[in-house]
Amino acid sequence: MDKPHAPATDRNSEPILEILRERFADRHEVLEIGSGTGQHAVYFASALPWLRWQASDVAANLPGIRLWLDEASLANTPPPVEVDMRKPWPDIPFDAVFSANTLHIMGWPEVQQLFAELARRMPAGGLLMVYGPFNYGGQFTSDSNARFDTSLRAGNPASGLRGFEEVNALAASAGLALLGDRAMPANNRCLIWQRSAAQRG
Template structure:
């Protein structure tokens, strides 16, 4: 099959890797929530060989992820599993959570549900690393983010950029503390939370 392709994945993977290398330092299992096209799962773990990488996505998107993983043939990446972030998660063990460009796709209540589930399932010391565009104090950080938010809401009024402060509150309610907020290219951020 033709592999799905998102140019943004090629553009952001290097900066994302640089952040992950600071935090995912010990052998661990990382559950990637919303693996999208599968491009990150087919590239990032090659540079993090001490990790076991578990991709997950909505069932309809799994064939595309499998196509990327089949070509990459990385020994530390598990077969992708069906997982709806906003629905009950399947039983599986993981040490950390990682998600790229999902919070602005989901509705706010779905984001809150995913954070609550993740917080409940993470072990003590586990990290929840989230990459994407965020607002700060209710304001867009760039004109491009404002346009992107408008485009998202035109497609689905329930989607849109989330405010960083709101995400921090949801994480705190789920037992997670913000330990880092990294500025990334193209007006994105990487937020790193740790389970108490």
């Protein structure tokens, strides 16, 4: 089996890393939801050695992630674990969650389940960072995002770009307050939320 490779991951890794360096400077254990190929896990764990970077994905993607992690042989990347929104999560310690290009792949019920799990599991003061394309005010932010949405829905009608307002409402229901919303290359966004220090996971 060859290592899976996503060219978009090569392009977005450095812009994302700039924000991770700032926002995750005081973090210790990161759970990555939807690690995909495993490229981000290796890139970020190598650049941020103080973080324990826990890759996760649905079972079908774990072998490819293992190839990337095994080749890199980093001390701060444990074996990937299965995290599937349709199944109970394993018991994983974390004080931050990162996810890139996942919410538009999941069906909306799975997006809702993600935030329901975070409501139960996110510790006080925990951070959530999500990268990807979003709609605002029910509108696409670019023609390319509109075309991307059409292609997603052609492959899977349950997928599609999510509205920022709807996702932010889910985050609020999980006790997460928006800290930042940054424009990123290729009409993507980086959204950061934090759970109140007064709350308990």
